Amino acid sequence: MDFDQILAKCGDFNRYQFMILALFGFINIIVSMHYFTQTVISFVPDHWCYHDKLVNMTYTEIGEIYAKFEKPSCTRLDEIYGPHNVTVSSKPCEKWIYNYDFGYRSMNTELNWVCDSAYKARIGQSLFFIGSVVGTLFYGLLSDKIGRVPALILSNFCGFAGDFSTIFTKSVATFTLCRFISGLAADTNFYLMYIIVLEYIRPSMRTLGLNMAVGLFYCLGLVFTPWLAVLVGHWQIYLACTSLPILLVVLYYFVVQESAQWLVTRNDIDGAIMRLKRVAKFNGCRVPQSDFDEFRRHCQMTREMQGGDDKKQATLLDMFKTPRMRKNTLILFFKSMVITLCYDAVSRNVEGMGISPFIMFSLSALAVLPSSILLVLLQDRIGRKGMASGSLLVGGLFTAAAGIAIAYQQHNHNAILLACLTIAARFGVAISYESGSQYATELIPTCVRGQGVAAVHVAGFAASFLAPYILWLGTFFKAAPSIILGVLFFAGSFVCLLLPETLNRSLPTTIEEGEVFGKGERMFDFPCLHNRHDDAESDSELEKYKRKHSLIDAKQMQNESCSNGKRKQSLIDADREEQALKDAKH
Numbered sequence: 001m002d003f004d005q006i007l008a009k010c011g012d013f014n015r016y017q018f019m020i021l022a023l024f025g026f027i028n029i030i031v032s033m034h035y036f037t038q039t040v041i042s043f044v045p046d047h048w049c050y051h052d053k054l055v056n057m058t059y060t061e062i063g064e065i066y067a068k069f070e071k072p073s074c075t076r077l078d079e080i081y082g083p084h085n086v087t088v089s090s091k092p093c094e095k096w097i098y099n100y101d102f103g104y105r106s107m108n109t110e111l112n113w114v115c116d117s118a119y120k121a122r123i124g125q126s127l128f129f130i131g132s133v134v135g136t137l138f139y140g141l142l143s144d145k146i147g148r149v150p151a152l153i154l155s156n157f158c159g160f161a162g163d164f165s166t167i168f169t170k171s172v173a174t175f176t177l178c179r180f181i182s183g184l185a186a187d188t189n190f191y192l193m194y195i196i197v198l199e200y201i202r203p204s205m206r207t208l209g210l211n212m213a214v215g216l217f218y219c220l221g222l223v224f225t226p227w228l229a230v231l232v233g234h235w236q237i238y239l240a241c242t243s244l245p246i247l248l249v250v251l252y253y254f255v256v257q258e259s260a261q262w263l264v265t266r267n268d269i270d271g272a273i274m275r276l277k278r279v280a281k282f283n284g285c286r287v288p289q290s291d292f293d294e295f296r297r298h299c300q301m302t303r304e305m306q307g308g309d310d311k312k313q314a315t316l317l318d319m320f321k322t323p324r325m326r327k328n329t330l331i332l333f334f335k336s337m338v339i340t341l342c343y344d345a346v347s348r349n350v351e352g353m354g355i356s357p358f359i360m361f362s363l364s365a366l367a368v369l370p371s372s373i374l375l376v377l378l379q380d381r382i383g384r385k386g387m388a389s390g391s392l393l394v395g396g397l398f399t400a401a402a403g404i405a406i407a408y409q410q411h412n413h414n415a416i417l418l419a420c421l422t423i424a425a426r427f428g429v430a431i432s433y434e435s436g437s438q439y440a441t442e443l444i445p446t447c448v449r450g451q452g453v454a455a456v457h458v459a460g461f462a463a464s465f466l467a468p469y470i471l472w473l474g475t476f477f478k479a480a481p482s483i484i485l486g487v488l489f490f491a492g493s494f495v496c497l498l499l500p501e502t503l504n505r506s507l508p509t510t511i512e513e514g515e516v517f518g519k520g521e522r523m524f525d526f527p528c529l530h531n532r533h534d535d536a537e538s539d540s541e542l543e544k545y546k547r548k549h550s551l552i553d554a555k556q557m558q559n560e561s562c563s564n565g566k567r568k569q570s571l572i573d574a575d576r577e578e579q580a581l582k583d584a585k586h
Contacts, residue, residue: 011283012202025217032221050095074115131183140454159185163243215372222365338492340460367427395428396489
């Protein structure tokens with residue numbers, strides 16, 4: 001009896017699964033606020049260099065006075081004789097007049113990190129991404145060493161420490177340090193819980209459960225984030241409101257069970273059975289002890305066939321030692337780089353588009369929920385591979401269209417058109433991101449899932465550093481960024497066709513199973529093109545591999561039983577001979 005079978009007896013889509021999906025939803029709200037905190041606290045409204053004669057003027061009148069200058073926000077006036085009669089000072093600005101959006105005072109406006117000091121906030125953002133690379137690798141490795149739940153709690157606590165300490169920063173040095181600490185939690189505070197849910201839920205319900213949790217709660221968090229800032233009115237209060245709820249994740253230690261699959265890969269079968277019994281009790285399922293004993297024998301036999309105690313624990317490097325695992329891993333890396341790079345480029349376009357960044361942020365965030373609903377409706381019909389490839393193709397078309405429109409309307413923005421294209425681009429990228437996250441998590445074997453998923457996400461974060469340079473190429477050829485992003489999307493769509501399908505399949509738990517997983521599949525094999533009769537007759541290489549080991553296990557158990565029988569018979573014969581000798585003496 002393998003893990004999927006014993007989990008089905010304990011309940012694989014019951015009360016416990018509903019509970020962890022709800023807790024995963026809370027994680028999504030926290031993550032949405034945490035990831036975009038830097039964006040919200042650094043919103044910069046319309047602003048102009050301060051002058052005493054501008055104090056009693058309206059913002060419209062001030063804007064008209066500065067309109068004729070190339071850099072109105074950073075031009076200091078010496079004298080103002082009238083709306084069209086002013087003299088310019090050679091001194092730099094030291095004080096500004098801000099037209100606060102909805103009365104919200106951001107960090108940049110309070111610390112005057114604008115004009116020549118605008119780079120200070122960008123340094124913090126850069127350190128945030130550097131921290132995310134370091135943290136993703138560290139917590140990914142840690143999750144495969146000490147477990148998913150402890151690593152999840154530590155990661156979120158690190159995010160709390162970084163965001164809360166940012167409240168007290170006044171200098172560039174302390175700000176960048178706090179953003180680095182906050183970045184250590186980026187992504188790991190999401191995907192570790194994602195892995196836990198995926199490993200405890202029925203394969204046929206993964207798409208519905210995971211994507212609806214992401215779609216509903218992540219979208220809710222994104223839409224609510226900018227208006228929370230407006231509600232509290234100040235960036236420091238906003239940081240306090242978004243960071244303090246993270247501390248509630250500590251309580252997950254008492255209600256979320258450690259991954260039983262991971263415990264099996266660590267040879268802690270007793271720990272895995274204990275967690276499964278807790279899940280069964282929570283779900284109200286009665287599982288006889290004989291089923292757990294059979295599961296234990298299966299795990300022990302499987303481990304012995306794979307080298308027993310002499311076998312070393314698998315590491316990330318093992319994913320590159322065999323040809324098929326190496327190919328799949330490199331494709332996952334490339335796909336993550338494409339998605340993250342394009343996502344970062346699209347998400348930058350919420351300011352300077354003729355619409356309040358608060359409104360633009362919320363409108364673009366609304367694309368997350370429809371993308372999740374579309375995933376739920378289509379991903380279990382056309383399969384993971386088809387959805388990943390198709391979403392990248394569609395995302396490329398939307399991103400290219402939005403990029404071209406933005407590039408060619410730099411000086412005469414059509415706000416409605418840009419908003420529509422940006423939302424469409426966000427829609428395509430969101431589909432790609434969500435489908436890609438589930439696909440990668442399912443493809444990577446359980447024994448290296450934590451560090452494998454971490455490495456895939458790190459590759460994406462590393463590629464995001466190229467986004468500013470790709471956008472900078474637009475100064476030479478306006479359509480260059482959109483062309484480059486489009487080519488990357490189309491390339492990602494193509495290589496996804498080389499990956500194996502995971503829909504309704506038992507996922508690989510070891511490197512050996514990962515190597516044979518999907519073997520024999522062709523490039524354009526999609527579940528939607530096969531009828532149920534074909535699916536029933538089909539037999540994957542992984543299923544053959546597992547059945548082969550099951551037969552070997554049964555044979556060994558039979559041999560062990562025979563040996564025990566022979567040993568018992570020998571003892572009986574010895575007793576009989578001893579009794580015969582005693583009788584002869586008498």
